[in-house]
Amino acid sequence: MKKHTPNEADWSDLTLDQRNDIKGKIIAALDYLAIKDAVVNWTQPDQLPHWQRIIEAPWCSRVSRDDVSRAREQAIKRAGISAPMNGIVLKAPSKRQHKEDFNQATFRVMQEVIKRTE
DSSP, X not given: OOOOOTTSSOOTTOOHHHHHHHHHHHHHHHHHXXXXXXXXXXXXXXXXXXXXXXXXXXXXXXXXHHHHHHHHHHHHHHHTOOOOTTSEEEEOOOHXXXXXXXXXXXXXXXXXXXXXXX
């Protein structure tokens, strides 16, 4: 297996440590750009020869696609990484993610209610 550094654009066989390094750099760059509450996942789609970082942030649903694209490019530049085409996707959260977030929040509230009644 060929070793890659996170600065190389070939993401076909990144290790877990390399993926975590890229994730940390991108999240720090998004935080700097005031894009908060991002949910990040790695995926390896069948149609692509490399890993893909999917970043879902509520901020993306409040701005234009051009603004999202500019923020993505600024984050990649600030993180100091080179990503393959479609290697990093920044988008609004999916409806499924909204539902999962709501369910987790509801669960936390219910736990608090149960603790108070005990």
